[in-house]
Amino acid sequence: MKVSTAVATPSPRSLRSRDKLMHTAERLYAEHGFANVSIRMIREAAGQRNKSAVQYHFSTRDELIQAILARHAAEIDRLRAPMVAELESSGEVSRRDRITCVIAPSIEHHIELGTPSWYGRFLAQAIVEPSLRDFTTEASVSTPSFQRLEQLRPPRGQERDPGLFERYASMTRLLIVHMCAELEGDLATGRVDPAAAERSWRELGETLVTAVCGLSSALLDQEGDPAAG
Template identity: 70%
Template structure:
């Protein structure tokens, strides 16, 4: 099966002003939360003299947030596509390999972002915002690589119980999102040495893979 990132790549409608607004919004939302950041404040912080600059590029706050999520999802998908494509034959995929394909691409993206970064804390805010939570989840799940992982899961007969499968996925998301946000904050505030950022991210990735493997074994046994 050939996988392509085209389905998750955001539109090419881009400009320096639009990119600056997105980067500024991500930082402000990550640091202060959605309730404390107005669209006007984003425009001012992004250096836009036109008070309607944000509305010109994005019709609403939610469209702005969705554009940020889509950009990150597309970047993560590039890593996951390569990992999933290497799972051959799918019938022999171990649980740890499958879980690594879920977690490692996000870790690689965090490393690429450098320090300081804001995506981890931004995503943590998004997944608890009722109007944005489902979009944030589906931005990653509705991708070629995740659909292929789901096919492999079904081929191997794991998680026949839909309720258990959904709960398992939610637990994984909570671990990845909030532990990543915590490390990102620690790096940004000097609680973890920024010079050791890559090592810290890779260690977190390995810890998350091990933790999720243990969680999966506890929930569904050795299937």
Template identity: 75%
Template sequence: MTSAAPAAPPSSRSALAREKLMAAAERLYAEHGFANVSIRMIGEAAGQRNKSAVQYHFTTRDELIQAILTRHAAAIERLRAPMVAALDALGEVSPRERISCIIVPTIEHHIELGTPSWYGRFLAQALVEPSLREYAIRTQLQMPSLRRLEELRRGPDRDPELLAQNAAMIRQLIVHMTAELEADLAGGRADPATAERSWRRLGENLITAVCGLSSALVGDR
């Protein structure tokens, strides 16, 4: 007689359920938009029989979305932190080196996610959702590596409002261009077989574009 496998500890089951709910929510929101996805749909897509699974594990929809944003931010921070540490050791940092440290970890994270992925489109929507926008921006700006990059920025004092506008332009460009490529790969408009090359090419183009934008707007050279 074959004995049944031991049940997973409750904590492990709970963690697995949370992961399934986050994965399902990210995909559904990316594909259909926040307004068109219900809590019940997320639970069903995650294979949860309990209709209140989302509320049990996350309390609210926004808490679920914030957990997804935080998880991706931590993954990008893991990639960026050693890059920033290497720049720190150099002392003198060029604008292109600093901007590369902003963009490259995001590109590498998308490559790690594989194809299809949903994070790019998910983030693009979170940044324009009134109840989530502030949290999404704050989650990015509070990364220790990004704060250190800002400290490494060289040059004369500049208008804080102009710097904030420049940062917003850079954020919009990076977020929406990565969402665009992600959608093209998922929809077959770009070849998934060459996805890594497409991501790296986008990264290089973004670095060049952001360098030009920052040079023209705030004088980074």
């Protein structure tokens, strides 16, 4: 059953229900794992008495998950846009500048979400689920700010192994997604003091930038092309 939600402007009440279902789903998935949460559990935890509420708003479980992913991607895009604009207007863009511009917006988004948040652990599961993996990556790299950032990368020369850059990109994504999920989990369980959340997020951001710069220079630097990554 495919129910389009785009035919008519939905009522404020309908939008609130949709929103509540998304937040509830994200939280339950993050805390219990995709495997242990049914559509029914989401509906009940969201206080929805209409038994087909999830189907009405999202058709399928995957569409519900994709809507959550797309919303976060849009918020991260909003945070990245001014950072990219600043790079675009500056004369020289270093590798570290570009890598910071990949990582910092996600970190800032986590800080905005507050503690506890659920997005990080939710995303970490989406990116390893076979049916969602491609969508999850695409939702992030297809945003306007990410595309503009890609334009700032110096053109890559002839490569000995053309698959290497793709691997570097995968590794970068993995590190960001899963390390953020780890800190989010540590904050939620109190393993890391929630009072120090903002500082912990920024420290993780710095560590990730350093780590990805290290990856980049180890994997991509060849003689005469040290700025390629």
